[in-house]
Amino acid sequence: MSLTYKDVTYQDGIPHAVRVLGKGNKERVVVLSPTAQRALFQWLKHRNLEGHPTSPHLWSYTSGARKGQPFPARTVQAMLKRVAKKAGLKEWAKLTPHKLRHSYASALMEAGRGIDEVKELLGHASIATTQIYVHVSRKRLEEAARALPDVLG
Structure with missing residues (x-):
């Protein structure tokens, strides 16, 4: 929420x-x-069309009494839940922005990225912390087991 234009x-x-x-x-x-590039590009385009590029905050209100002020964390969480519910996600009520970090880490692993890359992208000092975030699918575990040669012929 505290990202500014100069951070991009x-x-x-x-x-x-x-x-x-x-x-x-x-x-x-x-x-x-x-x-993420396309989503951020679209948001920035919206912000500029609303005539509010004067606020340094990327995630800020574009109209009303709070125009230009950054979104509070609770507002972002409420937006996420609203979008998840609209998208038909079963457990939308349990979704939080932080849980998206877990999904991001798991998606990177599913895409074949190494734990060291995921660690860096999440900004963790230790791989042990990253392992808490990563959830490997059953399909990947089965593929890993099948990758071993059949030594019994």
Whole structure:
């Protein structure tokens, strides 16, 4: 929620990465996925069409009494639940922005990325912390087991 325009880096006019501050004011750069790039591009376009590029905050109100003020964390959580419910997710009421980190980590692993890459993208100091976030699917576990040669012939 505290991201500002200056935290975004662009490549060919499209948002490419964001600079974030983690725990202990540890700074890292997170490269955006193509989907995240398009979503951020669309949001920034909306913000500019609403005539409010003057606020330094990326995630801020575009109208009303709070125009330009950043969204509070509870507002973001409520938006996420509303969108998840509208999308028909079964457990929309249990969804939180933090749970999206778990989904992100698991999706990266499902896409074949290594735990070390996921660790860096999440900004963890330890792989042990990253392992808490990663949930490997049964399909991947079966593929891993089938990858071993049949030594009994």
